[in-house]
Amino acid sequence: MLDLLSGFIIELRNAGLPVSLTENLDAMHAISHIPLEDREAFKYALGATLVKNNAHWRSFETVFEVYFSLRGPEYSISDGDGEGSIDDLLQQMQDAQMKGEGNGGAGGMDSLTPEELMNILMNALMNGDQALMRALARQAVQRFAGMEPGRPVGGTYYLYRTLRNLDLDGMLDKLMEASRKEVGGELTKLEERLEKDEYNDRIEKFKQEVESEIRRRLVADRGAEAMAKTLRKPLPEDVEFMHASRDEMQNLKKSLQPLTRKLAARLARKRRHGRKGPLDFRNTVRHSLAYGGVPAEPKFKYPRPAKPELIVIADISGSVAAFARFTLMLVYAISNQFSKVRAFVFIDGIDEVTEYFKKTEDISEAIHRINTEADVIWVDGHSDYGHAFEVFWDKYGKEINPKSTVLLLGDARNNYHASQAWVIKEIRQKARHVYWLNPEPRSYWNTGDSIVGEYGTHTDGVYECRNLRQLEAFVEKLA
Amino acid sequence: MDNRFESVQTVRDGLKDVNYLADDGIAGVVFLADRLGKPILVEGPAGTGKTQLAKSVAEMIGAKLIRLQCYEGLDESKALYEWNYKKQLLRIQADRNSDAWNDIHDDIFGSEFLLTRPLLEAITSKEPVVLLIDEVDRVEVETEALLLEILSEYQVSIPELGTITATQIPLVFLTSNNTRELSEALKRRCLFLHVDYPQLEREKEIVITKVPGVTEMLADQIARIVRSIRQIDLKKSPSVSETIDWARTLVLLGLDSVNAEQAKETLHVLLKYQSDIAKAAKELSDD
Numbered sequence: 001m002l003d004l005l006s007g008f009i010i011e012l013r014n015a016g017l018p019v020s021l022t023e024n025l026d027a028m029h030a031i032s033h034i035p036l037e038d039r040e041a042f043k044y045a046l047g048a049t050l051v052k053n054n055a056h057w058r059s060f061e062t063v064f065e066v067y068f069s070l071r072g073p074e075y076s077i078s079d080g081d082g083e084g085s086i087d088d089l090l091q092q093m094q095d096a097q098m099k100g101e102g103n104g105g106a107g108g109m110d111s112l113t114p115e116e117l118m119n120i121l122m123n124a125l126m127n128g129d130q131a132l133m134r135a136l137a138r139q140a141v142q143r144f145a146g147m148e149p150g151r152p153v154g155g156t157y158y159l160y161r162t163l164r165n166l167d168l169d170g171m172l173d174k175l176m177e178a179s180r181k182e183v184g185g186e187l188t189k190l191e192e193r194l195e196k197d198e199y200n201d202r203i204e205k206f207k208q209e210v211e212s213e214i215r216r217r218l219v220a221d222r223g224a225e226a227m228a229k230t231l232r233k234p235l236p237e238d239v240e241f242m243h244a245s246r247d248e249m250q251n252l253k254k255s256l257q258p259l260t261r262k263l264a265a266r267l268a269r270k271r272r273h274g275r276k277g278p279l280d281f282r283n284t285v286r287h288s289l290a291y292g293g294v295p296a297e298p299k300f301k302y303p304r305p306a307k308p309e310l311i312v313i314a315d316i317s318g319s320v321a322a323f324a325r326f327t328l329m330l331v332y333a334i335s336n337q338f339s340k341v342r343a344f345v346f347i348d349g350i351d352e353v354t355e356y357f358k359k360t361e362d363i364s365e366a367i368h369r370i371n372t373e374a375d376v377i378w379v380d381g382h383s384d385y386g387h388a389f390e391v392f393w394d395k396y397g398k399e400i401n402p403k404s405t406v407l408l409l410g411d412a413r414n415n416y417h418a419s420q421a422w423v424i425k426e427i428r429q430k431a432r433h434v435y436w437l438n439p440e441p442r443s444y445w446n447t448g449d450s451i452v453g454e455y456g457t458h459t460d461g462v463y464e465c466r467n468l469r470q471l472e473a474f475v476e477k478l479a
Numbered sequence: 480m481d482n483r484f485e486s487v488q489t490v491r492d493g494l495k496d497v498n499y500l501a502d503d504g505i506a507g508v509v510f511l512a513d514r515l516g517k518p519i520l521v522e523g524p525a526g527t528g529k530t531q532l533a534k535s536v537a538e539m540i541g542a543k544l545i546r547l548q549c550y551e552g553l554d555e556s557k558a559l560y561e562w563n564y565k566k567q568l569l570r571i572q573a574d575r576n577s578d579a580w581n582d583i584h585d586d587i588f589g590s591e592f593l594l595t596r597p598l599l600e601a602i603t604s605k606e607p608v609v610l611l612i613d614e615v616d617r618v619e620v621e622t623e624a625l626l627l628e629i630l631s632e633y634q635v636s637i638p639e640l641g642t643i644t645a646t647q648i649p650l651v652f653l654t655s656n657n658t659r660e661l662s663e664a665l666k667r668r669c670l671f672l673h674v675d676y677p678q679l680e681r682e683k684e685i686v687i688t689k690v691p692g693v694t695e696m697l698a699d700q701i702a703r704i705v706r707s708i709r710q711i712d713l714k715k716s717p718s719v720s721e722t723i724d725w726a727r728t729l730v731l732l733g734l735d736s737v738n739a740e741q742a743k744e745t746l747h748v749l750l751k752y753q754s755d756i757a758k759a760a761k762e763l764s765d766d
Contacts, residue, residue: 022667026670030514030515033514040507041503044508048507048672049671052667189763190739190742194704197707198679198703258657261657261658262657262658
């Protein structure tokens, strides 16, 4: 047990979770107080002592699954035979179903045709029958995934194969159809939406079952350590903007909101707790009355540093679009920390998008409008920093003043166009600060057509912003 | 030390008796906190019953709840203890004419002149207590250090008086809305519990227990609609307490079931931003 746990904790650390020695000891204490056969309790005991940040919970769950999924009787691997309880249950279900349809059939799951299997799955989803769903997930994996021992492919490949055979999207439609029939006639829109949510939820659960079943089998095949390595996912704050999958992007978005709240609170606090200023005479006299006219309690004026004015100029061409969108979202989410925010986007032409944000309170809608409406293509839709900057200088250059901070976002891959770096130089002379944020790893800078160095010499700093953690650190510095 | 609870299940049942529906995670962590003698750091979105958990646990074990509401600028004279200097002054003045300076000197720093604040009160109390340190993320990082001694050793050191150790180890809950990252030192000393929006089934049960007069069907509908609304990308998703408010509203309106129209008219109970209300109303009627 001890070996297993220390392996588990090492893997957690490898996954990026900070687990200290005392936490490790606490975990050991904790599990001595709970019955080990209760897997849920065991999981929560470990979770409560080892994971101190909710964003890390998912990583923890994955590692936990890998390390402990094979233990405990109900989670043993079976190949369709020799598992009494679930087969019995299945039998009952089947009987019930067959009676209804007047179509006798018996035997374990192995003997079912795919159609029958689909029917049972549909019923299970319809009734939300957990045990049956688990059994079905197992069966589906066995049948469709085509897993071969020792084959070096990741779990996603098997997952894809299984799900493709199950056609869950079609299933949703069929379920909706069935529930419409059940009510007899049309559902109201609200009802329809609620039903759909319900089924989506169940299908999601089923997918999770399939996924964990695959994982269990892989672990059995390859061993926990090897598996954990392939499944290791970066924590949300370490996901790179440029290579984020759709799922990861969703997670990033979710973690953006608490982050902005945190940032706003921190910035406001920072602003309030500045140095003390000169003596506030009026206030001092006012307070001296309490001491019979003796100014015993001097009061000071607190300086109110002006909020910076922010001008964001973002490259939204394909390669860095995700990063630009993300940064814009973040900046606008804390826009009350700045006296004014103006946003420009470009590919080879440049367009101002400040208006999009003003009109709506909903940031994601504004981002959507940027993607569809902004006029950013001049010739061919390949990034041309030089031209974009030149146009910016001509049109908006006058509006840069000593209060404004200019943020340039992009990888500076200019497709070998002219750089027009003089624009940046001019801007810097007029503005308070000019910063460049580059979503590429530092080692790629100035390779190929990247000329970030050329622009960089004219700015107050070029920052690597590959993930949320770096972006957060930068924004805090900014305000 | 005796254990307060026998098993996770006892915690769960006990909480249910005082109308708090805990899931496995919550009950498990409360159980462990008692066994390990560690504080619980409860984190999660606003209105998911973090504070209520502490209150319910106090009610369950029949303990007194001592609450320390944190805010910016909280200091040790408000959290730990303070010398009652007015009383000290009086004491000195009363003895002005005698020569017993040495007596007084020792005397005025006795426990008689100590004003206990919530934290000290919690550990000196003879009766069982539950200590709730609410919204701990509101204090500055430096002030957090005040809590460390009491959280790990259950003692308070007063320079003039010595160390006061707890007579019995209280159950401690810290809640946080996560407006800033708490320090490692604090997190390390606590068990971590994240309370999220409940699952459909649990939310439905919560509505049924908390709102008298609600029918099961209505509760089911409410829980489903709320889940649906939470999936929309909103500024502030409805919390459990808002769900309960909404259920109360619907019951007061005398409804047994709710349709899209009625839901839309009462959305302002559930959502607190105009843009959110507009968005949800559109979603509910469009598809």
